[in-house]
Amino acid sequence: MKNKEIARIFDRIADALEFQGANRFRVVAYRKAARILDDLTEDVSVLAQANKLESLPGIGHAIATKIAEYLSTGTVKKYEEVKKEIPGTLLDLLDIQNLGPKTLALAYKELGVESLKDLKQVIKTGRLEELPQMGKQKVDNIRKGIVLYERAHERLSIAAAEEIAHELIAYLKKETRIKHISAAGSLRRWKETIGDIDILATGPNSRTIITVFTQFPNAERVLAAGTTKSSILVRGGVQVDLRIVNAGSYGAALQYFTGSKAHNIRLRNIAKSKGLKLSEYGVFRGKKQIAGRNERDVYKILGLIYVPPEIREDRGEVELALKNKLPKLVEHRSIRGDLHMHSTYSDSEATIAELATAADAHGYEYILITDHSQSVTYAHGLEPKRLYAQWKEIDRLNKKLRTPHILKGVEVDIRRDGTLDYPDAILKECDFVVAAIHQGFKHKVTERMCRAMQNPYVDIIAHPTGRLISSREGYHIDLHRVMEVAAKTGTWLEINAYWDRLDLNDTNARAAHEQGVSISIGTDAHDIKGIQWMKFGVATARRAWLASKDVVNTYTLKKLRAARKVNRKK
DNA sequence: GCCGTTTTCGGCCCGACTGTTTTCAGTCG
Ligand SMILES: Nc1nc2c(ncn2[C@H]2C[C@H](O)[C@@H](COP(=O)(O)OP(=O)(O)OP(=O)(O)O)O2)c(=O)[nH]1
Ligand SMILES: [Mg+2]
Ligand SMILES: [Mg+2]
Ligand SMILES: [Zn+2]
Numbered sequence: 001m002k003n004k005e006i007a008r009i010f011d012r013i014a015d016a017l018e019f020q021g022a023n024r025f026r027v028v029a030y031r032k033a034a035r036i037l038d039d040l041t042e043d044v045s046v047l048a049q050a051n052k053l054e055s056l057p058g059i060g061h062a063i064a065t066k067i068a069e070y071l072s073t074g075t076v077k078k079y080e081e082v083k084k085e086i087p088g089t090l091l092d093l094l095d096i097q098n099l100g101p102k103t104l105a106l107a108y109k110e111l112g113v114e115s116l117k118d119l120k121q122v123i124k125t126g127r128l129e130e131l132p133q134m135g136k137q138k139v140d141n142i143r144k145g146i147v148l149y150e151r152a153h154e155r156l157s158i159a160a161a162e163e164i165a166h167e168l169i170a171y172l173k174k175e176t177r178i179k180h181i182s183a184a185g186s187l188r189r190w191k192e193t194i195g196d197i198d199i200l201a202t203g204p205n206s207r208t209i210i211t212v213f214t215q216f217p218n219a220e221r222v223l224a225a226g227t228t229k230s231s232i233l234v235r236g237g238v239q240v241d242l243r244i245v246n247a248g249s250y251g252a253a254l255q256y257f258t259g260s261k262a263h264n265i266r267l268r269n270i271a272k273s274k275g276l277k278l279s280e281y282g283v284f285r286g287k288k289q290i291a292g293r294n295e296r297d298v299y300k301i302l303g304l305i306y307v308p309p310e311i312r313e314d315r316g317e318v319e320l321a322l323k324n325k326l327p328k329l330v331e332h333r334s335i336r337g338d339l340h341m342h343s344t345y346s347d348s349e350a351t352i353a354e355l356a357t358a359a360d361a362h363g364y365e366y367i368l369i370t371d372h373s374q375s376v377t378y379a380h381g382l383e384p385k386r387l388y389a390q391w392k393e394i395d396r397l398n399k400k401l402r403t404p405h406i407l408k409g410v411e412v413d414i415r416r417d418g419t420l421d422y423p424d425a426i427l428k429e430c431d432f433v434v435a436a437i438h439q440g441f442k443h444k445v446t447e448r449m450c451r452a453m454q455n456p457y458v459d460i461i462a463h464p465t466g467r468l469i470s471s472r473e474g475y476h477i478d479l480h481r482v483m484e485v486a487a488k489t490g491t492w493l494e495i496n497a498y499w500d501r502l503d504l505n506d507t508n509a510r511a512a513h514e515q516g517v518s519i520s521i522g523t524d525a526h527d528i529k530g531i532q533w534m535k536f537g538v539a540t541a542r543r544a545w546l547a548s549k550d551v552v553n554t555y556t557l558k559k560l561r562a563a564r565k566v567n568r569k570k
Numbered sequence: 571g572c573c574g575t576t577t578t579c580g581g582c583c584c585g586a587c588t589g590t591t592t593t594c595a596g597t598c599g
Contacts, residue, residue, distance in 0.1 A: 023571080024582090025571070025572085025581085025582055026571050026572090027571090028571085028572090028582075029571035029572055029582095030571075032571090032572085033571085033572095057572090057573090058571095058572070058573095059571095059572085060571060060572050060573080061571090061572090062571060062572085063571070063572085097597090097598080098596095098597065098598080099597085100596060100597050100598085101596090101597095102595080102596055102597085103596075103597085132589095133588090133589060133590090133591085133595070133596070134589080135588070135589050135590080136589095137587090137588060137589075138588065138589070138596090138597090141588085141597090185599090198599085226586095226587095228586090229586090229599095241599080243599090256584090256585095256599085257599080259599090261583095261599080264583070264584090265582095265583050265584090266583095267583090268583040268584065269582090269583070271583090272583080273576090277583095277584080278583080278584080279583085279584050279585065280584085280585075280599095281585085
């Protein structure tokens with residue numbers, strides 16, 4: 001699938017056009033097209049073949065032609081041209097904060113800046129500051145940008161971001177008289193990775209709040225501290241932005257600061273079409289504020305039903321909210337159990353008893369123990385003898401403990417040859433069977449997975465793409481084919497809730513559901529703490545627009561058993 | 571470059587901060 005690489009090309013074309021001083025709305029058009037392609041789960045070449053590219057909002061004739069060109073020739077002429085005109089890595093410098101395309105172009109033309117080294121040089125000699133429209137403060141800000149750029153890191157995992165934000169919010173609540181405080185930005189939307197942590201607050205003395213904020217024990221460095229906003233770097237160079245607003249604007253500010261940017265723009269356009277104006281200060285009719293204290297009122301007054309933060313991505317939610325047709329998203333409290341957990345029998349630190357006790361504290365009705373199968377030797381996969389011993393222990397525990405009900409499962413390996421790592425005679429005895437690929441990532445994965453789904457005892461395919469957010473692309477796979485077969489066979493596809501997997505991701509889980517596939521969420525817990533990853537799984541399900549009925553973990557155990565393909569009438 | 575229950579040209583989100591701006595441009599969130 002070439003979706004992502006084409007998206008990247010359009011983003012680079014946008015950079016180049018900006019650098020060359022092209023019309024900024026043309027630039028916006030390329031960036032929008034890039035975002036559309038990035039969000040698209042369908043293979044762009046399939047759409048191109050069916051002549052449907054231009055039906056995507058934001059993709060018109062010119063861009064559709066460029067997509068087709070790339071698909072047939074492997075290059076886009078326009079992109080090759082601009083690459084020739086602009087020195088190799090010059091545009092990479094646009095990642096430096098406060099250094100934009102105009103300044104970079106000027107520095108290139110007037111001062112011959114072509115690299116980071118050149119840039120530092122002209123800052124040192126003061127020649128950058130002498131350029132028109134430049135000044136001491138601006139150059140200073142670019143210098144700070146370079147410092148951040150040089151210690152640039154990957155986007156943060158949602159788990160790490162959540163932990164830092166949680167700590168910081170608790171600290172501010174304790175040390176100041178804050179009235180309202182909330183995470184905002186991508187964190188409040190539960191995106192799988194977080195660029196920076198955004199926090200919004202309101203309280204009696206904004207100056208004090210900001211001072212206390214900058215004195216956070218884990219703060220490594222204060223980047224900015226004014227009266228209404230401040231930024232710090234916490235351990236590891238993670239940036240946290242705090243914004244303080246008046247209580248009367250808190251709702252509108254939360255709406256603004258939660259984003260996404262594309263969602264905000266849609267909302268502001270709707271306001272405009274109604275003769276209103278939306279900003280972080282409120283909804284205005286002329287000079288009069290008619291909403292702003294409360295976030296829900298902002299949506300209401302614009303004629304939209306409330307849009308949960310998780311789906312504010314301009315992926316169709318605005319249109320549906322206008323028609324009051326948004327699905328009622330699944331909630332964490334509706335989850336009755338965890339359907340993917342490991343015990344000390346394979347490679348986990350937690351015993352079955354410990355998992356059960358922890359799950360009980362979560363109020364779960366059931367948990368499914370799914371240790372690795374025999375050929376996954378690196379994870380102590382269970383040969384049948386140990387599996388039977390495990391089942392005996394589960395029987396004992398179920399007698400002893402009232403809740404949760406411990407279910408016998410396995411995470412059976414789909415072997416290189418496409419067969420399963422246990423015979424049907426064993427799978428048949430399980431309460432539920434999870435199957436997954438653990439080796440041969442590039443070897444006929446689609447075929448092997450589809451074959452596994454044909455097995456009547458296989459209920460769930462775990463981590464269907466095999467990606468690791470921080471480090472691994474995943475399998476070579478035709479996911480749409482997998483979804484098709486999952487729907488046909490009644491196999492559930494997993495949202496693996498582990499924060500470095502989140503697999504299926506939001507857009508793919510949404511596509512799976514649209515193809516009629518049920519989703520199961522599993523934490524893949526390898527210790528007690530792992531049980532807590534469920535929140536990321538639920539958030540991903542919400543980002544996939546799923547309702548309770550679409551997620552099998554919301555079923556009672558009785559209903560869950562009845563929903564298995566072996567128990568369903570043909 | 572895209573788009574149209576204000577349609578095929580003329581708009582395209584809105585505000586804060588900075589600079590040397592005399593009415594606006596660049597950068598960012
Ligand atoms: N209206 C409007 N809002 C914006 C714009 N840029 C950013 N915002 C709002 C929406 C964002 O979610 C919010 C925080 O900005 P960030 O740059 O931190 O983005 P966000 O947190 O969404 O993603 P991130 O993970 O930090 O990259 O500010 C903009 O150009 N216009
Ligand atoms: Mg952010
Ligand atoms: Mg931010
Ligand atoms: Zn597992």
